[in-house]
Amino acid sequence: MPEQWFERDPLWFKRAVFYEIHIRGFFDGNGDGSGDFRGLIEKLDYLEWLATPASRTPTGRSSTCSR
């Protein structure tokens, strides 16, 4: 069995942001009144925007507390 990507980074979910979508209520791609996967695909640009940091100028470095 080839190694899976999550085996190399088992804590991936701790860096992730999850977005739960109710497909039937999200976006209707074929006009039948119910949301569908085609509709979800049409809204990928929106989801990408939501997950993309707004431009922000980096503000120097941080450092650790002395303990």
Place this chain on the structure above:
Amino acid sequence: MARNAGVSHADWAQLYLQPLMDPVYGYQAVNVEAQLRTPSSFLRWVHRFIALRKEHPVFGLGTYEPLRSDNSHIFAHMRRWEDDVILCVHNVARSAQAVQLDLSACEGMVPEEMLGRTSFPAVGELPYLLTLAPRGFFWFQLRRPEP
């Protein structure tokens, strides 16, 4: 405004889930188009928070250390991961609150509020005093002062 709040081109009666129509939360008042135009909107807030979380893995990976507080309405803790040190202070009361936190382990550090990037007074020897609005909170990144 697009038909059915832009969710579907079908007739209203055909919709699996009809958009809200009430004057306060209905789609004519609360919608993505309007929220994108409004910097203080919930959508823009969520966008900023997703960005903040992605920029600082400490929120997922960091250690967690609750802080003792002299005010039982205030929930405060530190998060640390690599060089990132974050101080989170939350007012869970529906009234304004003041709190004094013992941050002596971080004396000399400068708390920088993470959403507006405003520097707060440096941590000194005395307990650190903060005042919080009702249900208000602060997330600070603790930084070494500029030389």
